[in-house]
Amino acid sequence: MNRSWDNILDKILPDNMLQAALARNDPATVELIWDRYAGDLLAYLQAVLCSRHDAEDVLQTVFVRIVRKRHRLAKARRLDAYVYRMARNEAFRLIGRRKKGRTIKAVNESWLIVPEGRHESNELAEQLQAALANLPQPQREVIVMKIYRQKTFLEISRLLGLSPNTIASRYRYGIERLRTLLGNIIS
Amino acid sequence: MNENTENKQIEDILRKAHLPEPSSELKERITAEAAKAWKQTSLELPWQIPVRRLLVSAAAAVFVIWLANSSSDYSLARWQPRRLQVEHQQFANLDTLTEIPYSPIVRQMVSTGRSSSITDASVLRSYAETMRNILDEAQQNGVSKPPAPVEGRSRLFPTQPGFNSYS
Numbered sequence: 301m302n303r304s305w306d307n308i309l310d311k312i313l314p315d316n317m318l319q320a321a322l323a324r325n326d327p328a329t330v331e332l333i334w335d336r337y338a339g340d341l342l343a344y345l346q347a348v349l350c351s352r353h354d355a356e357d358v359l360q361t362v363f364v365r366i367v368r369k370r371h372r373l374a375k376a377r378r379l380d381a382y383v384y385r386m387a388r389n390e391a392f393r394l395i396g397r398r399k400k401g402r403t404i405k406a407v408n409e410s411w412l413i414v415p416e417g418r419h420e421s422n423e424l425a426e427q428l429q430a431a432l433a434n435l436p437q438p439q440r441e442v443i444v445m446k447i448y449r450q451k452t453f454l455e456i457s458r459l460l461g462l463s464p465n466t467i468a469s470r471y472r473y474g475i476e477r478l479r480t481l482l483g484n485i486i487s
Numbered sequence: 488m489n490e491n492t493e494n495k496q497i498e499d500i501l502r503k504a505h506l507p508e509p510s511s512e513l514k515e516r517i518t519a520e521a522a523k524a525w526k527q528t529s530l531e532l533p534w535q536i537p538v539r540r541l542l543v544s545a546a547a548a549v550f551v552i553w554l555a556n557s558s559s560d561y562s563l564a565r566w567q568p569r570r571l572q573v574e575h576q577q578f579a580n581l582d583t584l585t586e587i588p589y590s591p592i593v594r595q596m597v598s599t600g601r602s603s604s605i606t607d608a609s610v611l612r613s614y615a616e617t618m619r620n621i622l623d624e625a626q627q628n629g630v631s632k633p634p635a636p637v638e639g640r641s642r643l644f645p646t647q648p649g650f651n652s653y654s
Contacts (some may be wrong), residue, residue: 330521334514343506352507359509360517367524371536412504428504447498448506475494478501486496 315379323374333366337380340449341387347444348391350433352411358390365390384459424485431481439474442467595621 314336321329341362345355365386366373376382412429414421432440441460445451453471457464479486 327522327525330518330525334518338509338514338517342509346506356509356513359513360520363517363521364524367521368528370525411506413507414504424500425504428501443501444506447501475497478497479493482497482500485500486493 319374319376319379322370325370329370330363330367333383334363337383340445340451341383343444343449344384344441345387345391346411347432347441348388348437349394350411350429350440352409354394355391355411358387358394361390362387378458381459381461385461388460427482427485431478434481435474435477439470439477442470443474443478446471 318329318332318336321332338359342355342359345358345362346352349355349358362383366383369386373379373382410425410429412425412432414425414428432443435443442456445456445459446453451459453464453467456462457467460467
């Protein structure tokens, strides 16, 4: 089969099947949605919130909302973009509540892992986290999705509803800024 | 050093780390919560959504109109201390109305008009015929000059040279 058809079948058919399952009111769909989106969404939420704990809480809220809004998701033009938008809204809701002081403060914890065996693992993880946390959130989410979830600019642009050029420029500016922030590691 | 090479280095450094995948405990917790939410919410049929929106819109429109009416009544209440009494006044006796010009003719026309109920073409035709006869008769007999208007009062009909102008 042609490679492009492979991509289309990989990316589109599962969403169509998920939407059909949602329309059938099949409770097993929750697990299918988890398998398809949980990893990407958790990474995205960690990029937005810079906290694994918060990202997990928001992910739970997102899944409950997905279930409650399943009739809308079943008819959504792009299921993936819809799910990402829900995740983004929930993340910003948490940030807003936190700014108003209505929830507990963010837990300072590591959300980036450097595999054991590397002697500088903890220090490197902390430096990378600090550098990423210093980036503006739009640049950080693009870098995380590109580097850690292997998404293309086109895929990210579709998920976030932005143009590929915007995504590419955010990535470029983010990397340039990281070059400054991580100058000591490079040298 | 070349900018692209430096960017490549940054990407390589970033790739040394990774983001952890969701744990199985997290999956259990979240799918259990989602399953609970699934049971609590029944799936709405697609047609129910626009119908419900329509009902809500209609109810909101009725409420707004009711509110506007209430507000209008309330704000105008002070200028309307009591309802206007509409009195239906009838001419009790045409003979007593001396100021009506051409009183014999008018009396005859009015009595003819009251007695006939115009419901179809034949009745209308006979009514018109009767009226024409009355007017012809009045013209042949010579119309008596109408009484001079009383000072400060108006007449029902303006002074006309005769009924010819209406025919």
